[in-house]
Amino acid sequence: MEPIKNNQRRDFLKTSALITGGALLNPFSLPGAYAAGSDEIKIAVVGCGGRGTGAVFQAFETGHNIKLVGMADAFEDRLEQSYDRILKRFGEDKVVVPKEKRIAGFDGYKEVMKDADVVILAAPPGFRPDHFEEAVRLKKQIFMEKPVATDAVGIRRVLAAAEEAKKNKLNVVVGLQRHYQDSYVETIKRIHDGQIGDIVGGQVFWNDGGVWVRERQPGQTEMEYQMRNWYYFNWLCGDHIVEQHVHNLDVANWVKKGYPVKAEGTGGRTVRRGKDHGEIFDHHVVLFTYEDGTVIHSECRHFPGAANRVDESFQGTKGRTYMNAGHVGRISDYKGNSLYEHNGENNINPYQKEHNELFAAVVKGEYKFADAENAAKSTMTSILGRFATYSGKVVSWDEAINSEINLMPDVLAWDAIPKNTPNNEGFYAYAVPGQSKVV
Numbered sequence: 001m002e003p004i005k006n007n008q009r010r011d012f013l014k015t016s017a018l019i020t021g022g023a024l025l026n027p028f029s030l031p032g033a034y035a036a037g038s039d040e041i042k043i044a045v046v047g048c049g050g051r052g053t054g055a056v057f058q059a060f061e062t063g064h065n066i067k068l069v070g071m072a073d074a075f076e077d078r079l080e081q082s083y084d085r086i087l088k089r090f091g092e093d094k095v096v097v098p099k100e101k102r103i104a105g106f107d108g109y110k111e112v113m114k115d116a117d118v119v120i121l122a123a124p125p126g127f128r129p130d131h132f133e134e135a136v137r138l139k140k141q142i143f144m145e146k147p148v149a150t151d152a153v154g155i156r157r158v159l160a161a162a163e164e165a166k167k168n169k170l171n172v173v174v175g176l177q178r179h180y181q182d183s184y185v186e187t188i189k190r191i192h193d194g195q196i197g198d199i200v201g202g203q204v205f206w207n208d209g210g211v212w213v214r215e216r217q218p219g220q221t222e223m224e225y226q227m228r229n230w231y232y233f234n235w236l237c238g239d240h241i242v243e244q245h246v247h248n249l250d251v252a253n254w255v256k257k258g259y260p261v262k263a264e265g266t267g268g269r270t271v272r273r274g275k276d277h278g279e280i281f282d283h284h285v286v287l288f289t290y291e292d293g294t295v296i297h298s299e300c301r302h303f304p305g306a307a308n309r310v311d312e313s314f315q316g317t318k319g320r321t322y323m324n325a326g327h328v329g330r331i332s333d334y335k336g337n338s339l340y341e342h343n344g345e346n347n348i349n350p351y352q353k354e355h356n357e358l359f360a361a362v363v364k365g366e367y368k369f370a371d372a373e374n375a376a377k378s379t380m381t382s383i384l385g386r387f388a389t390y391s392g393k394v395v396s397w398d399e400a401i402n403s404e405i406n407l408m409p410d411v412l413a414w415d416a417i418p419k420n421t422p423n424n425e426g427f428y429a430y431a432v433p434g435q436s437k438v439v
Contacts, residue, residue: 039065040066040067041064041065041067041117041118041362041363042066042067042068042069042116042117043056043066043068043069043070043117043118043119043120044068044070044071044072044113044118044119044120045068045072045082045119045120045122046072046073046108046109046112046119046121046123046131047073047120047122047123047124047127048071048072048073048078048079048081048083049073049078049082049122049123051122051145051175052073052082052120052122052123052145053085053086054351055120055122055175056086057086057089058352058355059118059120059143059355059359060090060094061352061355062352062356062360064359064362064363066094066359067095067096068086068090068095068096068097069096069097069112069116070101070111070113070114070115070116071083071097071102071103072102072108072109072111072112073108073123074106074123074227075228076104079102079104080102083095083102101115106412106413109123109130109131109134110134113138113140118140118141118142118143118358118359118362119142119143120143120144121135121142121143121144121145122145124227124230124236124237125145125146125147125148125149125150125236125238125242125243125379126149126150126154126230126235126237126238126407126408127236128144128145128147128148128149128154128158129149129154129157129158129161131144132157132158132161133157133161136164136168136170137164139168139170140170141170141171141358141362142170142171142173142372143172143173143174143175143354143355144172144173144372144375146375146379147243147375147379148375148376148379149238149376150235150236150237150238150242150383150407151234151403151405151406151407152380152383152400152402152403152404153403153404153405153406153407153408155377155379155380155383156401158372158375158376158379159372159373159376159377162370162372162373163373166370166373170367171358171361171362171367171368171369171370172369172370172371172372173354173355173357173358173371174372174374175351175354176246176250176371176374176375176378177350177351177353177354178247178250178254178350179254180350180353180357181350182327182342182345182346182347182348183323183327183329183342183347184251184254184323186329186340187321187323187329187330187331187342188251188254188255188323190331191255191314191316191331192257194318195316195319195339195340196315196316196317196318196321196331196339197316197317197318197319198316198317199255199256199294199314199315199316200294200315200317201294201295201296201314201315202252202255202297202312202313202314202315203297203298203299203313203314204248204249204252204296204299204311204312204313205248205298205300205309205311205312206247206248206299206300207299207300207301207306207308207310208301208302208308208310209303209306209308210272210282210304211231211240212231213276213277214229215276221415222417222418223409223413223414223415223417223418224414226278226418231243231278231280232276232278232279232280233278233279233280233418233420234279234280234386235407235408235418235419235420237280238382239280239281239284239386240284240300240302241267241284241382241386241389242382242383245284245298245300245382246382247325248298248300248310248311248312249288249298249378249381249382249385250374250378250381251312251323252288252296252298252312252381253377253378255314256290256296258290258291259290259377259378259380259381260288260289260290260296260381260384260397261289261290261291261397262288262395262397263286263287263288263289263384263387263388263394263395263400264287264393264394265285265286265287265298265385265388265389266284266285266392266433267281267283267284267285267286268282269281269282269430270282270303271302271303275422275426278420278430279420279428279429280430281389281430281431282301282302283299283300283301283302284298284299284301284385284386284389285297285298285389286298286299286385286388288381288384298385310324311323311324311325311328312324318333318334319332319333320332320334327344327347328342329341329342330342380400383400384397384400384401386438387400387438387439389431389433390431390433390438391431391433391434391436392434393434395438395439400439402439403439405437405438405439407419
C-alpha cells in the first residue's frame, strides 16, 4: 500500500469543513429500496450490546416509518436480550426480525445487511473495518459507532471504504456525537471565525473511574473470554485512549482543523493491574503537536475514587474557550470578559440528533453526511497517542498511520487463539515504555 503522507492530510482539510456533520451540495436519489418508492425504511443492527440496542431505539424515535429487519451479534444471548428489549418497546409492527434474521456468530453481519436500507454498526471497534467495508460494498446508508478501528491497518481499510462510500453517495454518520451537539457546533464556529484568535494551546481530558469487568466463566474458550471482556484487549478496544478519549481528541482536531504530526507521552498500569484487566493501561498523558507547532495536552485515566474530568479547553491569541458534554460552551477574553456562552437552546440529545439528521436525509433522498474520513483520522490520532505511551518515544503521524502491525487474530472462530494469551499465572503481557515495538 502506498504510504499516507502529510500533504494528503492537508488536502483533506481543504474540504472537510463541509463534510463532517454538515451538508454536501447537490441532493440526489439515494440507492436502496426506500429511494425506489417505498415509504418504509428497513434497518439492520450489527452489534447488539447496549450501544447497538440504544441506536435502534434512537432510529425508531426519529418518527419515520422504520422497520427493524435484521440483527447480528457474536453472542446469541446478547442478541436475544436485545431483540426482547426492542420488541417490548416498539412491538411486532416495527420489529420484523424472524429467527433466521437474528444471526449469532462472527459472519452473521453479511446476511442481515442484505435486506436493509440503513445499517447500524455497533460491535466492538476491532470489527468495524470488516463491517463498514461490507456495508459500503452493499451500498447501504450507514450509522457506525466510534472508534472505527484499533490499529493502523484497520484505519487504512476504513479510509479506503470511506472513499468508496463518497463515490457512491452513501450517507455515513459516525457516533462522534459532539459534531451534532449545538453547544459544540456554535462554540467551535466562533473559534473558527477568529473570536479567540489563533489557537496556541489546549487541554483535553477523559478522566474517570473505569468500566465493567466480566469474570472468566468455566468452560469459556480464550476467544470467548476476550470477546466478553472486549474493553481490556487492544484488538477489540484499542485501549481506553482509543475507545473513550477519541471524543476529546476529535474535538481538538476539529478546533485545529487538522491532525497532529507527532505525539509523545507516558502511561502505564498503576491502579488497574489485575488478571482481569487484560493488556490495557489505566492512564495515558500525551502531548500532540500539530503542523503549526501548537501543542495539545491530552489526558485520560481510569482511577476509581480519583477526580473525574471529561472536557476540552483551548487558548488563543485573543481569548480562551471551555466545552463539555453537558451542553456547555464558553468563550472569554483574558480579562475575564465573556464573549460567548451557550444559551441552553436546542439542547437536543446529540445521540438522538445523529439519527434524526441521518434518517431525515434518507427520507429526503439527500446525500449530506460523510463522517467516516474524519472519524478514521481522529481514531488514528488516538492510536498515535497509544503508540507514544506504549513505546515511550516520539512517534510521527506518518510512522503511525503506515504501521503494518495487525492486532486482529489470524482466524475468527470460538476455538481460535488471539495473539495475546495469559501466562501460567493468568496475566497478559502489556506494553513496557522504552521496550515495546509499536510501529
